[in-house]
Amino acid sequence: MQNMLWTEMPDTSNPSERGSFLSLLVSVRGLTPDLREWCRAECDRHNDAIVAPLGMDIATGFIRPVREFAATALLENRAK
Numbered sequence: 001m002q003n004m005l006w007t008e009m010p011d012t013s014n015p016s017e018r019g020s021f022l023s024l025l026v027s028v029r030g031l032t033p034d035l036r037e038w039c040r041a042e043c044d045r046h047n048d049a050i051v052a053p054l055g056m057d058i059a060t061g062f063i064r065p066v067r068e069f070a071a072t073a074l075l076e077n078r079a080k
Contacts, residue, residue, distance in 0.1 A: 002028060002029065006021075006025060006034070008021065009022060009025070009038070010038065015055030015065075015066045016055035016056045017055070018055060018069070019055035019056070019057045019066050020057050022066075022070065022073060023058075023060065023069065024059060026077070027059065030077065031073055031074070035073070036077075038070070039070035039073050039074050040074070042066060042067055042070035043067055043070050043074070045067070052066070052067060053066060055069070
């Protein structure tokens with residue numbers, strides 16, 4: 001299941017899937033080097049939209065931009 005989430009996460013354009021997959025993977029694996037790199041790339045991604053794409057995390061129910069999911073994962077795991 002983890003491998004499926006990791007494989008699908010970079011390719012899906014659905015913000016809820018991106019945020020949920022990230023949250024689930026970080027909760028199970030911790031912030032691995034690959035996940036850390038994906039989060040950094042997501043935070044640096046340029047978005048031309050006026051409003052950032054919002055997604056709902058199925059684990060927490062939070063609705064927020066995918067960039068915020070990634071930034072939270074980086075910040076919460078910076079000392080680990």
